[in-house]
Amino acid sequence: MDYLQAILIAIVEGVTEYLPVSSTAHMIFTSSFFGIQEDDFVKLFQVSIQFGAILAVVVLYWEKFFDFSKINFYIKLACAVIPALILGKIFDEKIDAILGDPIPIAIVLILGGIVLLFIDGRFNNPTVVNEEDITIKKAVTIGFWQCLAMMPGTSRSAASIIGGMQQGLTRQTAAEFSFFLAVPTMLAVTTYSLFLKTYEASQLKGYELLTQSSDNLKMFLLGNAVAFIVAVIAIKFFIGIIKKYGFKPWGYYRIISGILLLAYFFLNK
Structure with a gap:
């Protein structure tokens, strides 16, 4: 992977991480389309x-995040992230195996799109308007919904937003709580990938892969900077x-993208 490819993947990550379209699927397909070899460093980078x-x-x-007077906010996030921490560790190897096969990921992309077409009509009587009204029980339930995203192609954002709406949150409140929940979830995943996980091919820890060469470290820093800038725009x-429109536009996008990606991979087998 070169610097331009690293920037492209980072742009894709920044655009898609908080949208209900699966950032993992988009990064995998971007890597495949541009012929990026999926070695241990690329897996770590993504x-x-x-x-x-x-x-x-x-x-x-x-x-x-820095209003320390509202301790309940931190407690809710801590409780909500526990299911993902436990199940993520249990299914880590199985998730890695699925990441190597783009076909089921494209199919899940389509199925998730179909769900999003009907989600607004299914949960149209919200009772929770503010984050302060989300109980710990609701937060944990949303945390379990988030675990559906362990199947690549599902979208962590989509799963947690749907979970929030199922718990009575408005669309905006569900989306914002999904953003908040992403912080401890992805921080835990990133920490695990950098310091605890041993990558199969190289038998190195993540931080060892980063420090293996100056290029690896520079691409890591550049990728994070690009993902940050693009994610700020994407969230807004x-x-x-x-x-204005609800979730239907994202449902149509997922279905069309999934069909195109299936066609691409079948034609290039």
Whole structure:
């Protein structure tokens, strides 16, 4: 992977991480389309640049994250992230195996799109308008919904937003809580990938892959910077779209993208 390819993947991550379209699927397909060899460093890069996207949420909602007088906010996020931490560790190897096969990921992309076409009509009587009204029980339930995104192609954002709406949250409140929940979730995933996980081919930890060469470290820093800038724009754009149009546009996008990607991979087998 060269610097231009690293920038392209980071742009894709920044655009798609907080949209209900699956950032993992888009990064995998981008890598395949541009002929990027999927070695251990590329796998690490695709996960670790989520750190830049995390910073985007913290910066945009800094008053929420640094209001230490509201301890319940932190407790809810901590409780909501527990299911993903436990199940993510249990299914880590199975998730890696699926990442190598783009066909089921494209199919999940389509199925998730169909769900989004009907989600607005299904949960159209919200009772929770403010984050302060989300109970710990609701937060944990949303955390379990988020775990559906362990199947690549599902979209962490889509799963947690749907979970929020199922728990009575408005579209905007569900989307914003999904953003908040992304911070501890992706921070945990990034930390695990950098410091705890041993990559199969190289038998190295993530930080060892980064420090293996100056180019690896520079691409990591560049990728996070690009993902941060693009994610800031994408979050603002997404909130505006769901306020006005709901989730149908993203449903159609997922279906069309999934069909095109299936066609691409079948034709290039």
